[in-house]
Amino acid sequence: MCQWQALGYRYFPLGLAMRQTFGCNVWKVSVDAGFSCPNIDGTRGTGGCIFCSAASFAPSRRFEEKRSITEQLNEGIKRVKRHYQHRAEKFIAYFQPSTNTYGEPEYLHALYREALSHPDVAGIAVGTRPDALPESVLDVLERIAATYYLQLEIGLQSIHQKSLDFLERRHSYQDFLDAYERTKRRGIRTGIHLILGIAGEDHNDILATAGEVARLKPDCIKMHNLYVVRETRLAELWSAGTITLPTLPEYAALAVDFLERIPPDIVIERIAGETDSAYLLAPSWTAVKHRARNAVDQEFRRRSTQQGIFAGL
Numbered sequence: 001m002c003q004w005q006a007l008g009y010r011y012f013p014l015g016l017a018m019r020q021t022f023g024c025n026v027w028k029v030s031v032d033a034g035f036s037c038p039n040i041d042g043t044r045g046t047g048g049c050i051f052c053s054a055a056s057f058a059p060s061r062r063f064e065e066k067r068s069i070t071e072q073l074n075e076g077i078k079r080v081k082r083h084y085q086h087r088a089e090k091f092i093a094y095f096q097p098s099t100n101t102y103g104e105p106e107y108l109h110a111l112y113r114e115a116l117s118h119p120d121v122a123g124i125a126v127g128t129r130p131d132a133l134p135e136s137v138l139d140v141l142e143r144i145a146a147t148y149y150l151q152l153e154i155g156l157q158s159i160h161q162k163s164l165d166f167l168e169r170r171h172s173y174q175d176f177l178d179a180y181e182r183t184k185r186r187g188i189r190t191g192i193h194l195i196l197g198i199a200g201e202d203h204n205d206i207l208a209t210a211g212e213v214a215r216l217k218p219d220c221i222k223m224h225n226l227y228v229v230r231e232t233r234l235a236e237l238w239s240a241g242t243i244t245l246p247t248l249p250e251y252a253a254l255a256v257d258f259l260e261r262i263p264p265d266i267v268i269e270r271i272a273g274e275t276d277s278a279y280l281l282a283p284s285w286t287a288v289k290h291r292a293r294n295a296v297d298q299e300f301r302r303r304s305t306q307q308g309i310f311a312g313l
């Protein structure tokens, strides 16, 4: 029996994985290094993914004034400590908005090292796209990962080309596989971001993604429901009634179907998206913290199952 099962969890949660790794409670603090994205600057496209609104992902993008990584960490750590007091002991600096490997290797190295030099920071997490991982950037990541805790998080969203096209990701599943395999070969801890409930995907499509992700064995998975924020092309489709979004019970059932097929040693970083209600249009349940997590827990209990029960079947 896995430790998470013995402790009564239905899946392997990030908080527990962090305590196992660091021996204390570790929180992620988002930092914005001001990167652009190949899907925005014209390299791949100019419109971005249809759901993308950098301002809704990171508070930092709502302000004109740019602050250093250290300043952002100081503020973020203070904010988390105010909310969670003694429970927050160490922090992961999470390079979150946009494409955080999209720069010159020396520049990236300096940014990551600045975060790692903060006395409360135990490691870094770096979010990126599959098409922004040239060998020169992997050299930097590998060098850092040899000494520090580093987790690379690659956005995939779906293995299905029709979904990648709908989301206007402007990369293929093959692009992802290429980047993922090159990253894993270097021994870099790697996570995958996925969206469940993409318009046009049926149940079999989602199970196929689960089966493929189980085969790839990433270190962690971050799951999002498809949600609509203001000033995106997805918002236009939703307002026109072109797409429907899963209800909370539908999403919980999808998430559990998915997790039942994911091996038990893969960490589940997030069960569903969370965003600022000032930006959110739909679904309304996304605005209430922990609502999706509670619904997924309830669905697991109703079925008497847990993560990985059907993995490899």
Ligand code: SF4
Residues within 6 Å of the ligand: 037, 038, 039, 040, 047, 048, 049, 051, 052, 053, 097, 098, 099, 129, 155
């Ligand atoms: S890859 Fe990320 S930052 Fe770039 S457009 Fe898509 S969601 Fe936005």
